[in-house]
Amino acid sequence: MSEAFQSFNPGDKIAGHEDLDFGESKVVMVCVQGHEVEAILVKTEEGYLSYVNRCRHLAVPLDWGDGDVLDESGNLFLCRTHGALFRLKDGFCVSGPCQGQSLFAVPIAVEKDGIYLAEPDSAN
Numbered sequence: 001m002s003e004a005f006q007s008f009n010p011g012d013k014i015a016g017h018e019d020l021d022f023g024e025s026k027v028v029m030v031c032v033q034g035h036e037v038e039a040i041l042v043k044t045e046e047g048y049l050s051y052v053n054r055c056r057h058l059a060v061p062l063d064w065g066d067g068d069v070l071d072e073s074g075n076l077f078l079c080r081t082h083g084a085l086f087r088l089k090d091g092f093c094v095s096g097p098c099q100g101q102s103l104f105a106v107p108i109a110v111e112k113d114g115i116y117l118a119e120p121d122s123a124n
């Protein structure tokens, strides 16, 4: 099965440390609490972060199917539909029609050999 169509379950490794450089993001399918959703995984200087790839304005992905979820600076998530901007560290919308709302976090666990999808109450 190719990675593009693979859905990860809690406990599955979703990426290796070598898969992302700092400032890079990746979109993967994950199963969270029984629901299959697209997740954004981004590697920052402060660590890995993951959110559901769904804008808080309308229920659409931030990207246009190409995994491009960061703005030009690489410091904010950008919704391509209407331009909402979200902080990387907490998914909080700082500009746009859903200002003040936050992306939904996806639980991950960072281990020596990579990043794993975690159970909702066990993320680190």
Ligand code: FES
Pocket (backbone or CB within 6 Å): 055, 056, 057, 058, 059, 060, 079, 080, 081, 082, 083, 084, 096, 097, 098
């Ligand atoms: S759908 Fe994301 S800002 Fe409107």
